[in-house]
Amino acid sequence: MWSSKIHKIKKNTIIQDYKFGGLKMIDIIEFTHALKSSWIRRLLKQKTNWISLLEAEMKTKVNDLCVRGIDFISILSKKISNAFWKDVFNSWTKVTEITSKNNEHPFFENIWFNPNMKLENSAICSKSYIEAGIVCIIDLFNEDGSFRSLDSLFNLNIKTNFLEYNGFKHCVFKRIGNCNIKTFREKVEPYIPNALFIFYKNVKGCKDMYNVLINEKKSQVSARLKWIEENDPPYEETDWHKIFELPFKITRDSKLQWLQFQTLHRILPTNYYLHKLKLIESPNCSFCGKHPETIDHLFVECYEVKKTMEGCRRSIFKTIHDSHNI
Protein backbone atom coordinates (compact mmCIF):
# COMPACT_ATOMS: atom_id res chain seq x y z
CA MET A 1 0.00 0.00 0.00
CA TRP A 2 2.82 2.40 0.76
CA SER A 3 5.39 2.46 -2.02
CA SER A 4 7.38 5.06 -0.10
CA LYS A 5 8.14 4.71 3.58
CA ILE A 6 5.98 7.65 4.61
CA HIS A 7 2.48 6.71 5.72
CA LYS A 8 -0.11 8.54 3.66
CA ILE A 9 -2.74 7.79 6.28
CA LYS A 10 -1.91 7.48 9.96
CA LYS A 11 -1.39 3.91 11.14
CA ASN A 12 -3.76 4.56 14.03
CA THR A 13 -6.48 5.47 11.53
CA ILE A 14 -5.98 2.49 9.22
CA ILE A 15 -6.53 0.00 12.07
CA GLN A 16 -9.94 1.48 12.97
CA ASP A 17 -13.35 0.36 11.78
CA TYR A 18 -14.62 1.66 8.40
CA LYS A 19 -16.84 4.25 10.02
CA PHE A 20 -13.89 5.91 11.69
CA GLY A 21 -12.06 6.20 8.40
CA GLY A 22 -10.07 2.97 8.77
CA LEU A 23 -9.64 -0.24 6.81
CA LYS A 24 -9.87 -2.66 9.76
CA MET A 25 -6.22 -3.61 9.39
CA ILE A 26 -4.94 -5.70 12.26
CA ASP A 27 -2.57 -4.01 14.67
CA ILE A 28 -0.30 -6.94 15.42
CA ILE A 29 1.12 -5.54 18.65
CA GLU A 30 -2.30 -4.76 20.15
CA PHE A 31 -3.68 -8.05 18.88
CA THR A 32 -0.92 -9.90 20.71
CA HIS A 33 -1.71 -7.94 23.89
CA ALA A 34 -5.40 -8.83 23.52
CA LEU A 35 -4.59 -12.51 22.98
CA LYS A 36 -2.30 -12.64 25.98
CA SER A 37 -4.78 -10.85 28.23
CA SER A 38 -7.48 -13.36 27.25
CA TRP A 39 -5.51 -15.95 29.22
CA ILE A 40 -6.85 -14.24 32.34
CA ARG A 41 -10.30 -15.60 31.49
CA ARG A 42 -8.94 -19.14 31.41
CA LEU A 43 -7.21 -18.47 34.68
CA LEU A 44 -10.45 -17.36 36.29
CA LYS A 45 -12.78 -19.95 34.83
CA GLN A 46 -10.80 -23.15 34.50
CA LYS A 47 -9.92 -25.43 37.35
CA THR A 48 -6.93 -27.36 36.08
CA ASN A 49 -3.58 -28.46 37.41
CA TRP A 50 -1.52 -25.81 35.70
CA ILE A 51 -3.26 -23.18 37.81
CA SER A 52 -1.81 -24.70 40.97
CA LEU A 53 1.62 -24.56 39.35
CA LEU A 54 1.13 -20.90 38.61
CA GLU A 55 -0.14 -20.21 42.11
CA ALA A 56 3.02 -21.83 43.48
CA GLU A 57 5.17 -19.65 41.26
CA MET A 58 3.23 -16.46 42.12
CA LYS A 59 3.16 -17.36 45.81
CA THR A 60 -0.44 -16.18 45.80
CA LYS A 61 -3.87 -17.62 44.99
CA VAL A 62 -5.69 -16.84 41.73
CA ASN A 63 -8.57 -15.58 43.83
CA ASP A 64 -6.26 -12.88 45.22
CA LEU A 65 -5.93 -11.49 41.70
CA CYS A 66 -9.68 -10.89 41.62
CA VAL A 67 -10.01 -9.17 44.96
CA ARG A 68 -6.98 -6.94 44.60
CA GLY A 69 -6.66 -4.15 42.07
CA ILE A 70 -4.42 -3.61 39.12
CA ASP A 71 -1.43 -2.29 41.10
CA PHE A 72 -1.19 -5.77 42.61
CA ILE A 73 -0.94 -7.31 39.13
CA SER A 74 1.79 -4.82 38.17
CA ILE A 75 3.81 -5.76 41.25
CA LEU A 76 3.24 -9.46 40.53
CA SER A 77 4.33 -9.15 36.90
CA LYS A 78 7.63 -7.69 38.07
CA LYS A 79 8.16 -10.47 40.59
CA ILE A 80 7.20 -13.48 38.48
CA SER A 81 10.04 -15.18 36.61
CA ASN A 82 7.98 -17.07 34.02
CA ALA A 83 8.21 -14.95 30.85
CA PHE A 84 4.81 -16.06 29.53
CA TRP A 85 2.86 -15.07 32.64
CA LYS A 86 4.87 -11.88 32.93
CA ASP A 87 3.59 -10.95 29.44
CA VAL A 88 0.03 -12.00 30.29
CA PHE A 89 -0.02 -9.84 33.41
CA ASN A 90 1.50 -6.88 31.57
CA SER A 91 -1.15 -7.13 28.85
CA TRP A 92 -3.88 -7.45 31.46
CA THR A 93 -2.59 -4.31 33.19
CA LYS A 94 -2.60 -2.49 29.87
CA VAL A 95 -6.21 -3.44 29.06
CA THR A 96 -7.46 -2.68 32.57
CA GLU A 97 -5.74 0.68 32.77
CA ILE A 98 -7.73 1.76 29.73
CA THR A 99 -11.05 0.30 30.88
CA SER A 100 -10.72 1.89 34.33
CA LYS A 101 -9.97 5.25 32.72
CA ASN A 102 -13.15 5.14 30.66
CA ASN A 103 -15.36 3.55 33.26
CA GLU A 104 -18.35 5.43 34.59
CA HIS A 105 -18.98 3.26 37.64
CA PRO A 106 -16.17 3.68 40.15
CA PHE A 107 -18.30 1.76 42.69
CA PHE A 108 -17.27 -1.50 41.07
CA GLU A 109 -13.57 -0.77 41.21
CA ASN A 110 -11.39 -2.74 43.57
CA ILE A 111 -10.58 -0.82 46.73
CA TRP A 112 -7.26 -2.50 47.34
CA PHE A 113 -4.23 -1.86 45.12
CA ASN A 114 -6.29 0.56 43.07
CA PRO A 115 -3.99 3.07 41.30
CA ASN A 116 -6.75 5.68 41.56
CA MET A 117 -7.00 5.36 45.32
CA LYS A 118 -3.74 6.02 47.05
CA LEU A 119 -3.09 7.16 50.57
CA GLU A 120 0.08 9.25 50.84
CA ASN A 121 1.17 7.93 47.46
CA SER A 122 0.97 4.26 48.29
CA ALA A 123 -1.69 1.67 47.49
CA ILE A 124 -4.07 0.76 50.27
CA CYS A 125 -4.70 -2.84 51.33
CA SER A 126 -6.13 -4.61 54.35
CA LYS A 127 -6.28 -8.39 54.56
CA SER A 128 -8.87 -8.21 57.30
CA TYR A 129 -11.31 -6.25 55.11
CA ILE A 130 -10.77 -8.67 52.19
CA GLU A 131 -11.46 -11.68 54.41
CA ALA A 132 -14.73 -10.06 55.45
CA GLY A 133 -15.74 -9.74 51.78
CA ILE A 134 -15.04 -6.02 51.34
CA VAL A 135 -13.58 -6.01 47.85
CA CYS A 136 -15.10 -3.25 45.72
CA ILE A 137 -15.97 0.32 46.65
CA ILE A 138 -19.68 -0.57 46.68
CA ASP A 139 -19.05 -3.03 49.54
CA LEU A 140 -18.25 -0.12 51.83
CA PHE A 141 -21.74 1.32 51.42
CA ASN A 142 -25.02 0.38 53.05
CA GLU A 143 -28.22 -0.41 51.18
CA ASP A 144 -29.47 3.14 51.68
CA GLY A 145 -26.34 4.61 50.08
CA SER A 146 -24.63 5.72 53.30
CA PHE A 147 -21.02 4.84 54.14
CA ARG A 148 -20.61 1.91 56.51
CA SER A 149 -19.97 2.91 60.11
CA LEU A 150 -16.89 1.80 62.02
CA ASP A 151 -19.07 -0.25 64.36
CA SER A 152 -20.65 -2.19 61.49
CA LEU A 153 -17.15 -3.12 60.31
CA PHE A 154 -16.26 -4.32 63.81
CA ASN A 155 -19.40 -6.46 63.65
CA LEU A 156 -17.96 -8.15 60.54
CA ASN A 157 -14.90 -9.08 62.64
CA ILE A 158 -12.67 -6.66 60.74
CA LYS A 159 -9.56 -5.67 62.63
CA THR A 160 -9.35 -1.96 62.00
CA ASN A 161 -9.08 1.31 63.87
CA PHE A 162 -10.45 4.81 63.62
CA LEU A 163 -7.39 6.16 61.81
CA GLU A 164 -7.30 3.43 59.17
CA TYR A 165 -11.07 3.62 58.68
CA ASN A 166 -10.92 7.37 58.12
CA GLY A 167 -8.00 7.01 55.73
CA PHE A 168 -9.95 4.52 53.57
CA LYS A 169 -13.08 6.67 53.76
CA HIS A 170 -11.13 9.69 52.56
CA CYS A 171 -9.71 7.68 49.61
CA VAL A 172 -13.15 6.36 48.62
CA PHE A 173 -14.85 9.74 48.64
CA LYS A 174 -12.00 11.28 46.72
CA ARG A 175 -12.43 8.60 44.06
CA ILE A 176 -16.19 8.59 43.67
CA GLY A 177 -16.54 12.37 43.67
CA ASN A 178 -20.15 13.33 43.05
CA CYS A 179 -21.38 9.87 41.95
CA ASN A 180 -24.54 8.75 43.64
CA ILE A 181 -24.49 5.19 44.88
CA LYS A 182 -28.26 4.72 45.08
CA THR A 183 -28.73 4.84 41.32
CA PHE A 184 -26.22 2.03 40.79
CA ARG A 185 -27.29 -0.36 43.49
CA GLU A 186 -30.72 -0.91 42.04
CA LYS A 187 -29.44 -1.51 38.53
CA VAL A 188 -26.54 -3.91 38.80
CA GLU A 189 -26.30 -6.69 41.26
CA PRO A 190 -24.57 -9.12 41.48
CA TYR A 191 -21.60 -7.36 40.00
CA ILE A 192 -18.17 -8.16 38.61
CA PRO A 193 -15.20 -5.92 39.56
CA ASN A 194 -14.35 -3.52 36.75
CA ALA A 195 -10.88 -5.00 36.26
CA LEU A 196 -12.44 -8.35 35.32
CA PHE A 197 -15.62 -7.25 33.62
CA ILE A 198 -14.17 -7.28 30.12
CA PHE A 199 -13.24 -10.97 30.40
CA TYR A 200 -16.82 -11.93 31.15
CA LYS A 201 -18.38 -10.06 28.23
CA ASN A 202 -17.86 -13.03 25.91
CA VAL A 203 -17.12 -16.67 26.54
CA LYS A 204 -14.11 -16.81 24.26
CA GLY A 205 -11.97 -14.79 21.89
CA CYS A 206 -10.06 -11.59 22.41
CA LYS A 207 -12.21 -9.22 20.37
CA ASP A 208 -13.41 -7.17 23.35
CA MET A 209 -9.89 -6.63 24.63
CA TYR A 210 -8.63 -5.83 21.12
CA ASN A 211 -11.41 -3.26 20.62
CA VAL A 212 -10.54 -1.57 23.90
CA LEU A 213 -6.89 -1.25 22.87
CA ILE A 214 -7.75 -0.03 19.37
CA ASN A 215 -10.34 2.48 20.58
CA GLU A 216 -7.71 4.04 22.76
CA LYS A 217 -5.69 4.83 19.64
CA LYS A 218 -8.59 6.47 17.83
CA SER A 219 -7.83 9.96 16.63
CA GLN A 220 -9.33 12.55 14.35
CA VAL A 221 -8.91 11.68 10.66
CA SER A 222 -6.61 14.41 9.39
CA ALA A 223 -8.32 14.66 5.99
CA ARG A 224 -11.59 15.43 7.76
CA LEU A 225 -10.21 18.69 9.08
CA LYS A 226 -9.33 19.76 5.54
CA TRP A 227 -12.81 18.87 4.29
CA ILE A 228 -14.27 20.91 7.15
CA GLU A 229 -12.07 23.89 6.21
CA GLU A 230 -13.41 23.83 2.69
CA ASN A 231 -17.04 22.91 3.25
CA ASP A 232 -19.67 24.88 5.00
CA PRO A 233 -21.74 23.96 7.00
CA PRO A 234 -19.66 21.14 8.53
CA TYR A 235 -21.09 17.63 8.88
CA GLU A 236 -22.05 16.08 12.20
CA GLU A 237 -19.95 13.27 13.73
CA THR A 238 -22.57 10.63 12.78
CA ASP A 239 -22.65 11.92 9.21
CA TRP A 240 -18.92 11.35 8.98
CA HIS A 241 -19.37 7.77 10.17
CA LYS A 242 -21.85 7.22 7.34
CA ILE A 243 -19.59 8.92 4.79
CA PHE A 244 -16.61 6.72 5.66
CA GLU A 245 -18.69 3.56 5.83
CA LEU A 246 -20.64 4.07 2.61
CA PRO A 247 -18.06 2.79 0.05
CA PHE A 248 -17.87 -0.52 1.92
CA LYS A 249 -21.63 -0.87 2.11
CA ILE A 250 -22.67 -0.11 -1.43
CA THR A 251 -20.09 -2.07 -3.40
CA ARG A 252 -17.84 -5.08 -3.15
CA ASP A 253 -15.59 -3.87 -5.94
CA SER A 254 -12.29 -3.19 -4.19
CA LYS A 255 -11.17 -0.75 -6.90
CA LEU A 256 -14.23 1.43 -6.38
CA GLN A 257 -13.85 1.19 -2.61
CA TRP A 258 -10.21 2.19 -2.91
CA LEU A 259 -11.04 5.14 -5.19
CA GLN A 260 -13.55 6.49 -2.70
CA PHE A 261 -11.23 5.80 0.22
CA GLN A 262 -8.44 7.76 -1.45
CA THR A 263 -10.84 10.59 -2.25
CA LEU A 264 -12.14 10.84 1.31
CA HIS A 265 -8.64 10.76 2.74
CA ARG A 266 -7.48 13.21 0.12
CA ILE A 267 -4.66 11.02 -1.08
CA LEU A 268 -6.00 10.54 -4.60
CA PRO A 269 -3.02 11.10 -6.93
CA THR A 270 -4.46 14.11 -8.76
CA ASN A 271 -2.08 16.33 -10.74
CA TYR A 272 -2.32 19.01 -8.07
CA TYR A 273 -1.25 16.51 -5.39
CA LEU A 274 1.53 14.98 -7.52
CA HIS A 275 2.81 18.46 -8.38
CA LYS A 276 2.96 19.31 -4.70
CA LEU A 277 5.10 16.20 -4.18
CA LYS A 278 7.32 17.45 -7.03
CA LEU A 279 6.62 14.36 -9.11
CA ILE A 280 5.17 16.14 -12.16
CA GLU A 281 5.70 19.58 -13.68
CA SER A 282 2.19 20.95 -14.07
CA PRO A 283 -0.62 20.84 -11.51
CA ASN A 284 -3.24 21.47 -14.21
CA CYS A 285 -6.17 19.22 -15.04
CA SER A 286 -5.51 16.29 -17.42
CA PHE A 287 -8.87 16.89 -19.13
CA CYS A 288 -9.34 20.64 -19.54
CA GLY A 289 -5.76 21.73 -18.84
CA LYS A 290 -6.98 25.09 -17.55
CA HIS A 291 -7.41 24.71 -13.79
CA PRO A 292 -5.42 22.97 -11.04
CA GLU A 293 -6.55 19.35 -10.83
CA THR A 294 -7.83 19.22 -7.24
CA ILE A 295 -10.37 16.59 -6.10
CA ASP A 296 -13.15 19.19 -6.17
CA HIS A 297 -12.23 20.26 -9.66
CA LEU A 298 -11.94 16.72 -10.97
CA PHE A 299 -15.27 15.43 -9.70
CA VAL A 300 -17.41 18.56 -9.45
CA GLU A 301 -16.14 21.54 -11.40
CA CYS A 302 -14.34 20.32 -14.53
CA TYR A 303 -16.36 20.99 -17.67
CA GLU A 304 -14.69 18.21 -19.69
CA VAL A 305 -15.36 15.62 -16.98
CA LYS A 306 -18.96 16.81 -16.70
CA LYS A 307 -19.34 16.30 -20.47
CA THR A 308 -17.97 12.74 -20.29
CA MET A 309 -20.17 11.92 -17.30
CA GLU A 310 -23.21 13.25 -19.10
CA GLY A 311 -22.32 11.04 -22.10
CA CYS A 312 -22.07 7.99 -19.81
CA ARG A 313 -25.36 8.86 -18.15
CA ARG A 314 -27.11 9.11 -21.52
CA SER A 315 -25.58 5.89 -22.77
CA ILE A 316 -26.69 4.00 -19.62
CA PHE A 317 -30.14 5.56 -19.83
CA LYS A 318 -30.42 4.60 -23.51
CA THR A 319 -29.36 0.99 -22.87
CA ILE A 320 -31.97 0.66 -20.09
CA HIS A 321 -34.61 2.29 -22.26
CA ASP A 322 -33.82 0.01 -25.26
CA SER A 323 -33.83 -3.16 -23.20
CA HIS A 324 -37.24 -2.22 -21.78
CA ASN A 325 -38.64 -1.71 -25.27
CA ILE A 326 -37.53 -5.19 -26.28
Ligand SMILES: [Zn+2]
Ligand atom coordinates in the same frame (compact mmCIF):
# COMPACT_ATOMS: atom_id res chain seq x y z
ZN1 LIG B 1 -10.51 20.17 -15.70
